[in-house]
Amino acid sequence: REDGIEAVDIATPNFLHYEATKAALEAGLHVICEKPLFFEVEQGEEIKKLAEEKGKIVCVTYGFSGFEMLQQMRAMVTSGKLGKINMIDLRYAHGFGCDPEGDVKSEGQRWRVDPKKVGRAFVLGDLSTHTYYMSQLICPDQKLKQVLCDRQAFVGSRYPLEDNAYVLMRYEDGAVGRMWCSCVNAGDMSSQHIRIVGSKASLEWNDARPDIVRYQVQGEPEQILYRGMDYLAPEAQEDERLGALHYTGLIESWSNLYGRFAVAMDAKNRGDEETLKNLIYPDLEHGIDGIKWINACAESADKGAVWVDVK
Ligand SMILES: NC(=O)c1ccc[n+]([C@@H]2O[C@H](COP(=O)([O-])OP(=O)(O)OC[C@H]3O[C@@H](n4cnc5c(N)ncnc54)[C@H](O)[C@@H]3O)[C@@H](O)[C@H]2O)c1
Known part of the structure; x- marks a missing residue:
């Protein structure tokens, strides 16, 4: 393009993502868009068609998914180190939405509790889409088949949106999972946990210590795998930017x-x-x-x- 613009990064409230993405693609630009992408699957399909016609891509900023150790987990899962994947245990539950005053005072929170602007869900979209994507990254072969979700608004003014939700999951191959997402988990300031349980071994990661993965083989002492080390899979090492010893942050x-x-x-x-x-x-x-x-x-x-x- 003559103006030198190659891509647009869309970081507006959710209800504006679709129109902005469409306009950017029509103008011949690649798109980087915030999550959750749009409100309806049909919008996604339409945008997919448009992107194909224009020869452009749409990227979604599931920003926590760039941690190197998640690539390590994926490499271990896909190479069969855990055996058959049976359980996927996910959590993104913090306490930063405990104070109802924030819904009124903060501009960034006001639209999040307005169904017209945020869509059909609050924390399920704002939080759990991140962790759900991370589970897809780690376990690319698990296809989600069914969910059973119970959601609540403990801050009543947020109803019919939720500030807490429990989801049970069933995967096509018989594996099961659960997700807890919440912004009223009072006192919890580091909030994402991922545990992948296979028939032989498990992996566990949380965002408070993103540089390590716990690797637990049934009947053996637990191993702690560290970022930046030569024993990691090549895919994980490709993401290394600091070198071992230097920690994230x-x-x-x-x-x-x-x-x-x-x-x-x-x-x-x-x-x-x-x-x-x-x-x-x-x-x-x-x-x-x-x-x-x-x-x-x-x-x-x-x-x-x-x-x-x-x-
Ligand atoms: N990937 C992540 O980790 C992450 C983290 C936070 C927020 N988000 C997502 O980013 C988006 C924005 O969230 P936020 O917390 O920054 O919200 P925010 O309300 O703090 O910021 C939204 C910004 O969009 C601007 N805006 C509003 N209407 C606009 C318009 N018509 N045209 C151009 N700009 C407009 C506002 O002025 C504001 O600067 C949401 O979709 C949210 O889900 C993603």
Whole structure:
């Protein structure tokens, strides 16, 4: 395209996804769209046809599915390490919707509890579509056949939408599953759990420690598999960006640090000593402290492990 635009990323409230996706495809652009995609399957089929005609793709931002260890789980499931998959146990249940005030005060929450804007479901769409996709990623051969869902609005004003739901699942090959999704699971701040149970072994992952997968073979000691290690499947290693030892979240830590450096530089430029005094970041003094530390330790060791002054 002459304007250089190749794709559109749609991050509006749910009820706008369909029209925006359609318009972008008609304009000859690839689409990245937030979940849940649209309200009706027919809309999805129509968009599929349009995308094919236009030779474009539509991607959905199930954002938690990029964790490397989920690829590892998929590799282990598809290579038969677990035996036949019998149970798929899923949970995305946090407590951030406990306060009904949020439904009124927060713009981002107001549309989420309005059926015209969010669709037929609240947490089933907002939360569990993520975990459901992640289970499809891990177990690509499991085809869902039936569900039995019980849903509640513990914050009554959300009715007929739900803020809590339990779903039982039946798969075509006889496997079964369950999903708990909730935003009124008071006190739970890390909320996604996935357990895949096979006839020989199980895998378990949760979002509080995304760098590890628990691998449990019946009758054997449990193994903890770590991100970034050579023993992982090639598909998992392909996603590695930090290297073993460095844990997920390190990039955000660096980013926070650079943010503080920028504020400090700006304060210095403006002669704002008050801001500089209150800003906590590793500065020249801390750098010099590091040199003193190394030299004192080395001197102590070289003298035969004796006490030396840090200077
Ligand atoms: N993938 C994820 O992990 C994830 C996380 C949060 C939200 N979401 C999804 O992202 C979407 C937005 O959620 P949110 O929490 O950011 O909501 P939000 O209400 O905080 O933000 C929505 C944004 O859309 C803008 N907007 C509204 N109408 C518009 C229009 N007609 N044209 C252009 N912009 C418009 C609003 O001004 C606002 O900036 C939802 O579909 C939600 O399900 C996905």
